[in-house]
Structures are given as C-alpha cells and as structure tokens.
Amino acid sequence: MNDSLVITTGIRSRKNLEEKALELSREWKIPYQPREKYSLDFIREMTGASTILLVSHQKLSLVTNGKEFFFHPGLAKLRIKELQAGKTDQMIKAMDLQEGDSLLDCTLGLAADALVASYVVGTKGIIVGLEDAAPVAHIIARGLRSYTGEKPELINAMRRIQVVNQHHLHYLRNLPSNTFDVVYFDPMFRVPKVKSSSMAPLRDLANSSPLSIEAVAEAVRVARKRVVMKENRESQEFQRLNFQLIQGGRYSPVAYGVIKGGVLK
Ligand SMILES: C[S@@+](CC[C@H](N)C(=O)[O-])C[C@H]1O[C@@H](n2cnc3c(N)ncnc32)[C@H](O)[C@@H]1O
Incomplete structure (x- = not known):
C-alpha cells in the first residue's frame, strides 16, 4: 500500500470546500494542500504525494495514477x-x-x-x-x-x-x-x-x-x-x-x- 497522501479540493467552488478539506485533514492527519488552480498532477509533483484525497461537492475520492476511487453501491x-x-x-x-x-x-x-x-x-x-x-x-x-x-x-x-x-x-x-x-x-x-x-x-x-x-x-x-x-x-x-x-x-x-x-x- 502507498501511504503518501495529500488532501486537496476540486477546482470549482474550492473556497466552499476548503473548510471541509481542512477538517478531514485534521481528523485523518493527512497534510492539506490548497488547490489554487493547480492540476492534480502538479500537486502530486509539488508535494511528492502519490495519492490525492480529493474533496468535491458530490463525493470524496482518491486519485492515484490517473485512476479515481470512491464509494459507490x-x-x-x-x-x-x-x-x-x-x-x-x-x-x-x-x-x-x-x-x-x-x-x-x-x-x-x-x-x-x-x-x-x-x-x-x-x-x-x-x-x-x-x-x-x-x-x-x-x-x-x-x-x-x-x-x-x-x-x-x-x-x-x-x-x-x-x-x-x-x-x-x-x-x-x-x-x-x-x-x-x-x-x-x-x-x-x-x-x-x-x-x-x-x-x-x-x-x-x-x-x-x-x-x-x-x-x-x-x-x-x-x-x-x-x-x-x-x-x-x-x-x-x-x-x-x-x-x-x-x-x-x-x-x-x-x-x-x-x-x-x-x-x-
Ligand atoms: C479484493 S478487495 C475486497 C473487495 C470487497 N469484498 C468488496 O466487495 O468490495 C480486498 C481488500 O482487503 C483489504 N485487505 C487486504 N489484506 C487485509 C488485512 N490483512 N486486513 C484488512 N484488510 C485487508 C485490501 O486493502 C482491499 O481493500
């Protein structure tokens, strides 16, 4: 398993999502990276994280190697x-x-x-x-x-x-x-x-x-x-x-x- 994780938000309405991302970052002890207007690839490069925990309006997902993982029934x-x-x-x-x-x-x-x-x-x-x-x-x-x-x-x-x-x-x-x-x-x-x-x-x-x-x-x-x-x-x-x-x-x-x-x- 790969443990190097960073948490960020989707680009759209990111201001409204920041609070939630910060809360999860504290709860799960995962470093938070403000999204600004960076691409996910750039965030990965900048932080050295291999997986991004992405907070968006619809869901929480993990993005790794270009693949997205989220709960779905x-x-x-x-x-x-x-x-x-x-x-x-x-x-x-x-x-x-x-x-x-x-x-x-x-x-x-x-x-x-x-x-x-x-x-x-x-x-x-x-x-x-x-x-x-x-x-x-x-x-x-x-x-x-x-x-x-x-x-x-x-x-x-x-x-x-x-x-x-x-x-x-x-x-x-x-x-x-x-x-x-x-x-x-x-x-x-x-x-x-x-x-x-x-x-x-x-x-x-x-x-x-x-x-x-x-x-x-x-x-x-x-x-x-x-x-x-x-x-x-x-x-x-x-x-x-x-x-x-x-x-x-x-x-x-x-x-x-x-x-x-x-x-x-
Ligand atoms: C094939 S998936 C299970 C799929 C699941 N049955 C479903 O319906 O979605 C195997 C999962 O077990 C987890 N796993 C593997 N070894 C484990 C262990 N020793 N203790 C707890 N979880 C483990 C893996 O991380 C992975 O998420």
Missing part, C-alpha cells in the same frame, strides 16, 4: 435487486447467511460484499468490515455514512456496516472464540481478473498480501458457523489454506471456499 445494488427477485447470490449461499446473523468481513475493500450481506442480515444482524489500507477505510466509511439517493433498504444497509481500519489478524487475535456467525475473506486475487474494472483503482491502494494460515486459524476460532473465502476458481489458495468445500456459480470465474467454524465442527 452500484455492484451491490444489482445483487440486492436479484435477491429481491428470488435469485441466488453465490456468496450468500456459501456463507449460509441468515437474517439476524453477524458477519465479520475481514477484507472490506469497496464494501460491495458487505453491503449485500448487510441487506440479508437486516436490522437484527451485525456487520463489521475490516480494512487495512487507511485511505480506503476512510473513503468507504465516509461513503457508507453519507451516501444518499437510493431506496431506504439500501441506505439502511449501508448505515449498519461498522468500518474498522485495522489489519484483520490483529483484530481477530483480540476477539473471543465464537464471536461472529460468519468470518469472510476476499483478499486481492493472486492473479487479478483482467476485466475487473471496479477493482482497478483499489489495486494501487490496497493491502495485496496473501491471506495467512494464521489469520484463517484465528477466523475458524472466531466463527460460530463458517469461514468463507472468495478466490479465482482455479486458485491454489483454497488448497494452501485448507478450505474444504468449493462453491460458486457453474460458469463464474470466482469460487467460494468454506471451512466450518466453532459450533459446526
């Missing part, structure tokens, strides 16, 4: 629509996730999976999402808290996700056994899917380390029902990490590995 929205139409979501099936369940998402990323899960567990459920990359955690936490303009069930599912900026191994080690029904991992694929454009901006910012055997062992201790991992269908990771049952759509390039946790072992 797009993918999850489609999946939730399909669930409402009675279709099967392979991730939910692999998790055997039920209304009222608790889920620890150890690799929150863009929070698409967490959002679908949050919709399924409903108001009585619990969703905690861990994200190791601080800029990603900031942007997603803010987006989940403030995104508007969608149906109430989607907005409420966003608001229920608790975001924690922490490495999952550290978080898991400090949890008592059997704390969550399901623990979920969706690490950056060892071999990236070429077509996954939603993941492209994340790739420069994310923690791309392989999932550790130790984290999986902790997850098995913490999960009452299941530990689930998403990976490329052909990935050797399922074997390396001892995931037993592989589920996924017949034609899907991704698959889900499952390990039965605490009470089901």
Whole structure:
C-alpha cells in the first residue's frame, strides 16, 4: 500500500470546500494542500504525494495514477435487486447467511460484499468490515455514512456496516472464540481478473498480501458457523489454506471456499 497522501479540493467552488478539506485533514492527519488552480498532477509533483484525497461537492475520492476511487453501491445494488427477485447470490449461499446473523468481513475493500450481506442480515444482524489500507477505510466509511439517493433498504444497509481500519489478524487475535456467525475473506486475487474494472483503482491502494494460515486459524476460532473465502476458481489458495468445500456459480470465474467454524465442527 502507498501511504503518501495529500488532501486537496476540486477546482470549482474550492473556497466552499476548503473548510471541509481542512477538517478531514485534521481528523485523518493527512497534510492539506490548497488547490489554487493547480492540476492534480502538479500537486502530486509539488508535494511528492502519490495519492490525492480529493474533496468535491458530490463525493470524496482518491486519485492515484490517473485512476479515481470512491464509494459507490452500484455492484451491490444489482445483487440486492436479484435477491429481491428470488435469485441466488453465490456468496450468500456459501456463507449460509441468515437474517439476524453477524458477519465479520475481514477484507472490506469497496464494501460491495458487505453491503449485500448487510441487506440479508437486516436490522437484527451485525456487520463489521475490516480494512487495512487507511485511505480506503476512510473513503468507504465516509461513503457508507453519507451516501444518499437510493431506496431506504439500501441506505439502511449501508448505515449498519461498522468500518474498522485495522489489519484483520490483529483484530481477530483480540476477539473471543465464537464471536461472529460468519468470518469472510476476499483478499486481492493472486492473479487479478483482467476485466475487473471496479477493482482497478483499489489495486494501487490496497493491502495485496496473501491471506495467512494464521489469520484463517484465528477466523475458524472466531466463527460460530463458517469461514468463507472468495478466490479465482482455479486458485491454489483454497488448497494452501485448507478450505474444504468449493462453491460458486457453474460458469463464474470466482469460487467460494468454506471451512466450518466453532459450533459446526
Ligand atoms: C479484493 S478487495 C475486497 C473487495 C470487497 N469484498 C468488496 O466487495 O468490495 C480486498 C481488500 O482487503 C483489504 N485487505 C487486504 N489484506 C487485509 C488485512 N490483512 N486486513 C484488512 N484488510 C485487508 C485490501 O486493502 C482491499 O481493500
């Protein structure tokens, strides 16, 4: 992950955005650079930062290598629509996730999976999402808290996700056994899917380390029902990490590995 960040505003109405940018700069301890009329490339050059946290009227985004990263419920929205139409979501099936369940998402990323899960567990459920990359955690936490303009069930599912900026191994080690029904991992694929454009901006910012055997062992201790991992269908990771049952759509390039946790072992 790249940590050199600077915060600035969009060019239009920058005077009105400066206060917000300064507030975030203080809260997240990221240096603030007044935008003036500089291009983002020039700001990057001038400050030596590789990533810019851009405050504009519509959203907060991270700009890195010419790619822009921001929270958007797009993918999850489609999946939730399909669930409402009675279709099967392979991730939910692999998790055997039920209304009222608790889920620890150890690799929150863009929070698409967490959002679908949050919709399924409903108001009585619990969703905690861990994200190791601080800029990603900031942007997603803010987006989940403030995104508007969608149906109430989607907005409420966003608001229920608790975001924690922490490495999952550290978080898991400090949890008592059997704390969550399901623990979920969706690490950056060892071999990236070429077509996954939603993941492209994340790739420069994310923690791309392989999932550790130790984290999986902790997850098995913490999960009452299941530990689930998403990976490329052909990935050797399922074997390396001892995931037993592989589920996924017949034609899907991704698959889900499952390990039965605490009470089901
Ligand atoms: C493939 S993305 C997850 C995508 C997510 N499932 C979604 O639906 O948007 C993987 C994310 O996990 C994060 N990550 C990787 N290792 C982590 C760790 N040890 N602890 C917490 N987060 C981690 C990465 O920074 C990245 O944002």
